[in-house]
Amino acid sequence: MLRLGPFKWHELSLGRALRVALGVAVPLVVGVVTHHLDDGAFAALGALPAGFASFEGRARTRVAAVVAASTGMAVSTFVGGVLAGSAPWLLVPVVALWGYATGLSVCLGLWLSVAILQWAVALLIAVGIPQSPSQAALRAGLVLAGGLFQGVLVAASWTVQRGAAERAALAESYRSLSAYASGLAAGSTEPPPPADFSATAVVADPNPLLSDTTRAICLNLLEQAERIRASLAALGAHTAADPSGTVRTFAVRTSEVLDVAAEAMSARSAVPATRLRELNAVLAGQAAAARTSGWHWVAEALLGQLRAVDTIVGRMRTTGSGTGHAGPDEAPQRPVPGPGVEWTALTLKANLTPAGETGRHAVRLAVVAGLAELMVHISGLFQGRWVVLTIFLVLKPDFASTLSRSVHRALGTAAGAGLGAGVALLARPQDAGLIVGATVAVAAAYALFSVNYLLFSVSLTVFIVIILDILGLSAESTATARLANTAIGAALAIIAYWAWPTWEGLTAQQKFARLLTSQSAYLTYLLSRLGRPGTTDLARLRALQSAARRARTDADASTARLAAEPIHPPLTPAVARTLVAVVMRLAHAELSLHLLVLQQAASRRAAGTGAADRDEEWRGCAPSAQLDALAAALGGTLDKLAEALVTLKAPGGLPPLRRLEASLRDRSLPDGSRLLPITDSIVDATNTLSDVLRREFA
Structure with a gap:
C-alpha cells in the first residue's frame, strides 16, 4: 500500500x-x-x-x-x-x-x-x-x-522579539518540571527523564543581541532547573513511605510554584512574579512543618532553589534586552560548550x-x-x-x-x-x-x-x-x-x-551495548591513569576516545532508524533517546576527566625531576588501588548494562558506585575540587542508566 x-x-x-x-x-x-x-x-x-x-x-x-x-x-x-x-x-x-x-x-x-x-x-x-x-x-x-x-x-x-525564544524555552522546561512534580503528587516514584531540557540548546546558542546580563540570567535559570530536577528526584524517594500524605501535598504546591515560575518567565506583567512570591511563602510554611521528618532536608533544598528562581525571574523582568554586561553575581554558573573545529x-x-x-x-x-x-x-x-x-x-x-x-x-x-x-x-x-x-x-x-x-x-x-x-x-x-x-x-x-x-551491521540492541562497552573501556582507562600520569599511553587514549565517539554516532543513527520503524518493546525509540541523552552526560564528564589526565601528564613533564614527588603526593592521598576500585566498579557496571541490552533483561548484582565514590571525598586530594564533581557526574549518569534499564526491562 x-x-x-x-x-x-x-x-x-x-x-x-x-x-x-x-x-x-x-x-x-x-x-x-x-x-x-x-x-x-x-x-x-x-x-x-x-x-x-x-x-x-x-x-x-x-x-x-x-x-x-x-x-x-x-x-x-x-x-x-x-x-x-x-x-x-x-x-x-x-x-x-x-x-x-x-x-x-x-x-x-x-x-x-x-x-x-x-x-x-x-x-x-x-x-x-x-x-x-x-x-x-x-x-x-x-x-x-x-x-x-x-x-x-x-x-x-x-x-525581533529579542529574548522571546530563550524565555519560551525556559518556561517550557519549568513546565516539564511542574508535570514531574504533579506526577509525584499522584504517587509516581519514577526518576525524572534524564534528557536535556528544551532550553539547553537554546541557551547554548542564544540570540547574539541579548545583553550579557540576560544571557547570564538564562544560564542561571537553566542551572536551577537542573538542581530542581535532582531535588524532585530525591523528594520522590520519600513519597512511598509517606502515610500522612504530606510529601504529596508538598509536591502539589511545588508543581504550582513551578507553573507560576514558567508563566513569570514568559509574561511581561508583574502578576505572575507576585504570585510566585506568595506561593513560595506558603511552601516555606509546609517545609517548616516537616522539620522533624526525614524529608525535611529535601524540602529545604528545594525551597532554597525555588527562592533563587524567584530572585532570578525578578532580574529577568527588570532587565531589558539591550546591551550590557553581567555583574559578578550574575555570572553564568554552567557555561554550555558548543562543538568547535577540534570536535x-x-x-x-x-x-x-x-x-x-x-x-x-x-x-x-x-x-x-x-x-x-x-x-x-x-x-x-x-x-x-x-x-x-x-x-x-x-x-x-x-x-x-x-x-x-x-x-x-x-x-x-x-x-x-x-x-x-x-x-x-x-x-x-x-x-x-x-x-x-x-x-x-x-x-x-x-x-x-x-x-x-x-x-x-x-x-x-x-x-x-x-x-x-x-x-x-x-x-x-x-x-x-x-x-x-x-x-x-x-x-x-x-x-x-x-x-x-x-x-548488515549490528542490531539496535547490540549497537547500544557497544556504546556502553566503549564508554566502559574509555572511562576505565582514564580513571586508572589518573594517579599514574607517567604511564598514560596517549595513542591508546585517543583510540579509546575515537571508538567511544564512533559508537555514539552509530547509536544516534540507530535511534533515528528506530523512530521510523514499528515499535518493538522494550527497546523503543523513547528508551533509545533516553539512553543516548544519559550517555551524552557521561561523555561530557569523561571529556573533563580526559582533560584532567592530559593536564596532569603535561604537569609531570614540566616538573621534570619533581614528577616523582608529584606522583607520590597522589599515592599518599588517594592510593591507586582506591581509584582502580572505582574504575573497576564503573567498568563492571557499564559492561553488565551492555549485557542487559543484548539480552533485553533487567541488570542485577551491580556494585555500590555511590559508596565507592564517596570514599574519595574522605581524602584530601590534589586537584580534588576538580576531580570530585567529575566523578559525581559519572556515577550519577551510570546509576541513571541502571535505573532506566531496570525500569524498561523489568
Missing part, C-alpha cells in the same frame, strides 16, 4: 517560509529591475539551498549553517561549471568525492549535514550550464551573494572507517553517485544530472527513509514537473509572471519542508522548472527530463540500498 504521509501540519511555518522565500525572490526582482534576470536567477539558486540550511541551528549556528552552505555552494558552482565545459569526465571522481563528504557529514549533526548537502546540489545544478572559468567565477559569486543574503535575513530576525575533526576521524554506520553510508553514497555519473556520461542521457542529484537527496543511512523519500521524490517530481511547465507556459513571456510563480512555489516548498516530503517535492519541482525556464531551458523538456531522471535516480538509490544494506 502506497503511503503518502505522515503529514506534520503542526510543523507548518508560514512566517519562516515567507522570510526565506524573500531571500529567493529579491534577487529575481533585482534581476528584472537591472535587466539581468539571468544573474538574478543564479543568485536565487544560491539563496534557495542556503534557505534550507537556515532552518537548522538556533542563532549563531543558524548563520554558520548558511555561511557554510553558501561558501561550499560557490566553490561547487565554479567546479561544476568549469568541469562541465572543459573536462566532463572529471566529474565522475568529483561527484564521488562530493558524495563521500555528504555521506560522512551525517555524523556532524543536522545543521552541518544539511549545509554540506547543499554543496552537491549546487555542483549538479551548475553541471547543466557549462561555462568558461571567468563565467563560472561570476556565477559562483552570484551564488555566494544569494546565499549570504539569506544569512543577512537570519541576522536581521535577531532584532568536528575528531568526530570525522572517528567515523572514517567503513565498519561504522556513518562510514559505510559515506562509501555507499560515493560509489552509487559516482557510478550514476559514469552511466550518465556513457549513455549521454539528456539532463542526466537529475539522476545523480536524486541519489544525493534520497539515499540515506537507513532503508525506511531511503524508500519513502525515493517514492515521494518521484511522485512529487511527476506532479511538480507538469504543474511547473504549465505555470511557465502561462506566464511566458512576462518576467513578472514567472517571478510571482517562482516566489509562490518556493514559499510553499519552504513552508512544507518539515510537513511532508511529497508536498515539498511538488513545490520545489515547480520552482526549479520555472527558474530553469528563466535561464533559457525549455520548461516542457526540463519537466519531461526531470520526471524520467528522478524516477531513475530513485530506483538506483533503492537498488543500491538493497545491494549494500546498513542492516
Whole structure:
C-alpha cells in the first residue's frame, strides 16, 4: 500500500517560509529591475539551498549553517561549471568525492549535514550550464551573494522579539518540571527523564543581541532547573513511605510554584512574579512543618532553589534586552560548550572507517553517485544530472527513509514537473509572471519542508522548472527530463540500498551495548591513569576516545532508524533517546576527566625531576588501588548494562558506585575540587542508566 504521509501540519511555518522565500525572490526582482534576470536567477539558486540550511541551528549556528552552505555552494558552482565545459569526465571522481563528504557529514549533526548537502546540489545544478572559468567565477559569486543574503535575513530576525525564544524555552522546561512534580503528587516514584531540557540548546546558542546580563540570567535559570530536577528526584524517594500524605501535598504546591515560575518567565506583567512570591511563602510554611521528618532536608533544598528562581525571574523582568554586561553575581554558573573545529575533526576521524554506520553510508553514497555519473556520461542521457542529484537527496543511512523519500521524490517530481511547465507556459513571456510563480512555489516548498516530503517535492519541482525556464531551458523538456531522471535516480538509490544494506551491521540492541562497552573501556582507562600520569599511553587514549565517539554516532543513527520503524518493546525509540541523552552526560564528564589526565601528564613533564614527588603526593592521598576500585566498579557496571541490552533483561548484582565514590571525598586530594564533581557526574549518569534499564526491562 502506497503511503503518502505522515503529514506534520503542526510543523507548518508560514512566517519562516515567507522570510526565506524573500531571500529567493529579491534577487529575481533585482534581476528584472537591472535587466539581468539571468544573474538574478543564479543568485536565487544560491539563496534557495542556503534557505534550507537556515532552518537548522538556533542563532549563531543558524548563520554558520548558511555561511557554510553558501561558501561550499560557490566553490561547487565554479567546479561544476568549469568541469562541465572543459573536462566532463572529471566529474565522475568529483561527484564521488562530493558524495563521500555528504555521506560522512551525517555524523556532524543536522545543521552541518544539511549545509554540506547543499554543496552537491549546487555542483549538479551548475553541471547543466557549462561555462568558461571567468563565467563560472561570476556565477559562483552570484551564488555566494544569494546565499549570504539569506544569512543577512537570519541576522536581521535577531532584532525581533529579542529574548522571546530563550524565555519560551525556559518556561517550557519549568513546565516539564511542574508535570514531574504533579506526577509525584499522584504517587509516581519514577526518576525524572534524564534528557536535556528544551532550553539547553537554546541557551547554548542564544540570540547574539541579548545583553550579557540576560544571557547570564538564562544560564542561571537553566542551572536551577537542573538542581530542581535532582531535588524532585530525591523528594520522590520519600513519597512511598509517606502515610500522612504530606510529601504529596508538598509536591502539589511545588508543581504550582513551578507553573507560576514558567508563566513569570514568559509574561511581561508583574502578576505572575507576585504570585510566585506568595506561593513560595506558603511552601516555606509546609517545609517548616516537616522539620522533624526525614524529608525535611529535601524540602529545604528545594525551597532554597525555588527562592533563587524567584530572585532570578525578578532580574529577568527588570532587565531589558539591550546591551550590557553581567555583574559578578550574575555570572553564568554552567557555561554550555558548543562543538568547535577540534570536535568536528575528531568526530570525522572517528567515523572514517567503513565498519561504522556513518562510514559505510559515506562509501555507499560515493560509489552509487559516482557510478550514476559514469552511466550518465556513457549513455549521454539528456539532463542526466537529475539522476545523480536524486541519489544525493534520497539515499540515506537507513532503508525506511531511503524508500519513502525515493517514492515521494518521484511522485512529487511527476506532479511538480507538469504543474511547473504549465505555470511557465502561462506566464511566458512576462518576467513578472514567472517571478510571482517562482516566489509562490518556493514559499510553499519552504513552508512544507518539515510537513511532508511529497508536498515539498511538488513545490520545489515547480520552482526549479520555472527558474530553469528563466535561464533559457525549455520548461516542457526540463519537466519531461526531470520526471524520467528522478524516477531513475530513485530506483538506483533503492537498488543500491538493497545491494549494500546498513542492516548488515549490528542490531539496535547490540549497537547500544557497544556504546556502553566503549564508554566502559574509555572511562576505565582514564580513571586508572589518573594517579599514574607517567604511564598514560596517549595513542591508546585517543583510540579509546575515537571508538567511544564512533559508537555514539552509530547509536544516534540507530535511534533515528528506530523512530521510523514499528515499535518493538522494550527497546523503543523513547528508551533509545533516553539512553543516548544519559550517555551524552557521561561523555561530557569523561571529556573533563580526559582533560584532567592530559593536564596532569603535561604537569609531570614540566616538573621534570619533581614528577616523582608529584606522583607520590597522589599515592599518599588517594592510593591507586582506591581509584582502580572505582574504575573497576564503573567498568563492571557499564559492561553488565551492555549485557542487559543484548539480552533485553533487567541488570542485577551491580556494585555500590555511590559508596565507592564517596570514599574519595574522605581524602584530601590534589586537584580534588576538580576531580570530585567529575566523578559525581559519572556515577550519577551510570546509576541513571541502571535505573532506566531496570525500569524498561523489568
